[in-house]
Amino acid sequence: MRIAIDSSKCQGHARCYALVPELISVDDYGTSSVLGDGTVPPDLEERVRLAIANCPEFAIGEVAPDGAGASPEGTASA
Amino acid sequence: MARTAPVDDWASDFDVMDPRYIADPFGIWDDLRATCPIAHTNRRGSNWLPTRYSDITAIAHDVSHFSSLEVAVIPFEGEEPEEPVLPYGLPPISSDPPLHTWSRRLLLPWFSHRRVAGYEEMTRDLCSGLIDGFIDEGKVDAAEGYAQQIPVRVIAHILGVPASLSDTFTGWVRDVLEFADDPERRMAGMEALITYFVEEVARRREQPGEDLLSELLRTEVDGAPLEEGLVLGTAALVLIAGVDTTWSAIGSSLWHLATNPEDSKRLATEPELMPTAIEELLRAYAPVTMARLVTGDVEVAGCPMKGGDRVLMNFPSANRDPEVFEDADKVRLDRAINRHVAFGSGIHRCAGSNLARMELRVALEEWLRRIPEFRLADADSVTWAGGQVRGPRVLPVVFG
Numbered sequence: 222m223r224i225a226i227d228s229s230k231c232q233g234h235a236r237c238y239a240l241v242p243e244l245i246s247v248d249d250y251g252t253s254s255v256l257g258d259g260t261v262p263p264d265l266e267e268r269v270r271l272a273i274a275n276c277p278e279f280a281i282g283e284v285a286p287d288g289a290g291a292s293p294e295g296t297a298s299a
Numbered sequence: 300m301a302r303t304a305p306v307d308d309w310a311s312d313f314d315v316m317d318p319r320y321i322a323d324p325f326g327i328w329d330d331l332r333a334t335c336p337i338a339h340t341n342r343r344g345s346n347w348l349p350t351r352y353s354d355i356t357a358i359a360h361d362v363s364h365f366s367s368l369e370v371a372v373i374p375f376e377g378e379e380p381e382e383p384v385l386p387y388g389l390p391p392i393s394s395d396p397p398l399h400t401w402s403r404r405l406l407l408p409w410f411s412h413r414r415v416a417g418y419e420e421m422t423r424d425l426c427s428g429l430i431d432g433f434i435d436e437g438k439v440d441a442a443e444g445y446a447q448q449i450p451v452r453v454i455a456h457i458l459g460v461p462a463s464l465s466d467t468f469t470g471w472v473r474d475v476l477e478f479a480d481d482p483e484r485r486m487a488g489m490e491a492l493i494t495y496f497v498e499e500v501a502r503r504r505e506q507p508g509e510d511l512l513s514e515l516l517r518t519e520v521d522g523a524p525l526e527e528g529l530v531l532g533t534a535a536l537v538l539i540a541g542v543d544t545t546w547s548a549i550g551s552s553l554w555h556l557a558t559n560p561e562d563s564k565r566l567a568t569e570p571e572l573m574p575t576a577i578e579e580l581l582r583a584y585a586p587v588t589m590a591r592l593v594t595g596d597v598e599v600a601g602c603p604m605k606g607g608d609r610v611l612m613n614f615p616s617a618n619r620d621p622e623v624f625e626d627a628d629k630v631r632l633d634r635a636i637n638r639h640v641a642f643g644s645g646i647h648r649c650a651g652s653n654l655a656r657m658e659l660r661v662a663l664e665e666w667l668r669r670i671p672e673f674r675l676a677d678a679d680s681v682t683w684a685g686g687q688v689r690g691p692r693v694l695p696v697v698f699g
Contacts, residue, residue, distance in 0.1 A: 232648040235412065239574065249408040251648075274636045275578075277356075277644055 222261040223284045224269055226253050230280035237272040237281050241265055245272070259284065302480050303342070310335035314342050315372060315588070315611065316480050321685030325628065328616040337602045343374055345608040346590075347599075352620040352640070354600050358591065358610055359644040365591035365610060366395050367647060372590050372611055372687040377482030384493050386528045389536035392589075392647065399646065405518060405525075406533060406650050409457060409511050415653040418453055422658055425452055426665035434669060434699075438676060441557070442694035446549035449662050453654070454541040458534060459510025460499060468492075472542045477684045477692075489535075496534050500527060511537065537651075544586050545655045547690020548641075549662045551584035554691050555630060556667075557675050562632055566663070567671035576632040577660050578639065583630045585615040585641035586688050587649075614640045615689065673698035 224244070226237070233251020243265060247253050261269045273281050306317045309327050314320065320327060331338050331350045338348040349355050358365050370393050387394060391403035408414065429448055433439040451465045451472075460468075474488025499512060507513040515530045556563035566576055593608040604610070618639045621627040642649035649655065675681065676695035684692045 232645060233407070233652075234642065234648055235653060236578075238412070247412055249411045249413070250404060251407055251411065251653075271635055275638055277638050277640050 222263075222266050222269065224255055224259045224261060224273070224281060225284050226255050226281045228252055228254065228280075230278045232278050232280075234277050236275040236277070240272040240275065241268045244269065253281070255281075310338050311340070312342065313338045313340045313346075313348055315348070315686050321683050321689065324615070324685070324689070325619060328613070328619055329628070332616070332620060337600055339602070343376070345605065347602060347604060347608060347610045348613055349599070349610065350613055350616040350620075351600075352617040352623045355613060355617040356640060356644045358599060359612060359640075359647070361597075362395055362646060364594055364597045364604075366594050367393055367399070367589075367591060368395065369393070369592040369609060370589045371479060372588050373479035374609070375479075375482065375485065377486050384497075384528065385532040385535065386526075387532050389532045389539065390529060391650070392536055392540060393532075396646070401520060402529065402533065403646075403650060405515065406537070409514075410651045410654050412653055415657050418456070418654065419657055419661060421456060422449065422453055422661045423665060425449060426662050427669075430665060430669050437699045438695065438697045440694055441553045441673075441696045442546075442550045442691045445666070446546045446553060446662065446690075446694075449549060450545040450655075450658055451542045453658060454538055457511050457541075458537060459503075459508050459512055468538060469542060471495075472539050473684075475539055476543050476687045479686060492535055492538065493531060496531050499534075500530060540649075541651055541654070543684075543688045543690070544649075545651075545658050547586035547684070547688050548581060548584065548655065548659050550691040550694055551586065551689070552580040552659065552663060553666065553696070554675075554681065554694055555580060555584065556663075557673055557694075557696050558678075559630070560672065560674065562630065563667065563671065563673070566632060567667040570664070570667075572632050573660060573664065575634055575637070577656060577663070578637045579630055579632055579634045581641040581656075581659070582618045582624070582634075582637055582639035584689075585618050585639065586690050587641070587643075588613055588615065588687060588689075589643065589647070612643070614643060670698045 231253050235247055237253055238245045238247045244256055245253050246256055303314045303316045306312055306314050309331060328350045336351045340346050391399045429445055433444055451469050452462045455462045471488045471492040474484050478484045503513045503516055512534050515525060515533060518525050566572055589612045591610045591612060593604045593606055595606045597604050619627045642652040673696045676697045680693060680695055681691055682693040684690060
């Protein structure tokens with residue numbers, strides 16, 4: 222599983238950071254980004270799915286294996 | 300107390316200052332959502348009240364049709380001064396891009412996770428000290444004696460103004476928000492607040508500190524210092540938006556726990572539930588409604604909105620929409636999927652949301668650690684404020 226955050230959609234609610242701080246960093250302006258290339262270790266997958274399901278801006282999503290976005294609402298650019 | 304005529308038809312003549320709406324709006328929203336999801340009224344101008352999550356988040360994202368130049372739920376009906384002291388209002392909340400974009404960037408770092416973590420210890424000490432003051436009595440007004448005392452002191456610390464003036468600050472903020480339908484009181488509160496900050500700004504120019512006000516005075520944008528009107532507006536915003544809101548969220552959460560002892564028992568014995576519980580209490584008792592000004596004719600869900608109309612951004616009702624939330628009317632402290640919009644949606648997401656969450660969590664943690672079991676002393680004596688910000692104002696509880 223690999224995830225990406227669309228920074229143009231992220232508004233800094235920081236729900237993803239609260240759920241998986243191991244994979245997310247938030248800058249001083251509240252914008253979240255994915256650490257590394259967004260590959261999710263298997264033991265974090267459950268919490269990552271919650272992070273995707275709790276984002277009020279639909280800004281975080283799973284990246285399909287071919288690299289295309291596959292977040293529930295449109296795309297999260299890789 | 301009520302300055303409004305009673306409402307007979309919520310769909311066509313609603314009034315957010317109606318005492319029934321203030322005390323218990325949930326059933327009204329449920330009815331509207333099912334029958335007329337965007338209500339309208341001609342009270343205080345032409346105002347729309349969306350109730351569905353989908354409409355409210357769509358409007359929040361459409362900043363070209365829905366401006367933030369007027370965010371007060373109750374439009375000011377007094378006489379406007381000829382030369383406003385705050386030419387930009389309270390940026391960034393009362394602005395649109397591009398002013399919104401850069402003025403918000405001035406404020407956000409003060410409420411980052413890193414900064415907010417630095418305010419946690421003082422918040423905990425503050426909560427603990429408040430509880431020390433009343434725990435032996437076995438009773439307290441949890442609104443006035445606890446919830447109301449917390450955010451104002453943290454905000455005073457951030458602004459670098461004396462915590463000893465907390466009750467005065469709280470009074471001004473209540474005048475502006477809670478008594479907004481009394482133009483004289485509202486104007487007097489705003490004037491007192493601005494006069495205070497004008498003096499503080501003069502003092503900071505002489506003796507700068509490390510506080511937000513001093514930092515704003517040091518800030519240059521495009522090579523020029525910020526205009527004083529913008530500094531004053533931003534400082535006023537931090538006080539006005541940072542006090543009533545979080546105090547209301549803490550108060551509503553304590554009201555919920557006092558009236559649902561199984562939940563307070565569960566939260567006291569299963570502290571690992573705190574993260575989902577905080578989000579759930581924010582969802583169920585979201586305190587804040589903001590307004591938007593319609594910039595030109597636009598249709599939303601079949602409703603013909605005209606330029607100059609206002610839309611009341613009913614985030615609290617969005618959070619109760621059964622299309623989005625399972626058992627939307629039930630508080631489930633372990634709700635894992637909770638895409639609530641208590642802090643708004645889109646570019647105006649509450650800039651202080653990290654701080655508000657920390658204050659709410661610490662206030663509940665300290666309360667439940669010392670007072671795991673408590674109940675309302677007298678349900679009939681509980682009073683609520685509403686309109687822009689909903690929360691309990693009198694909340695007598697007993698314990699021990």
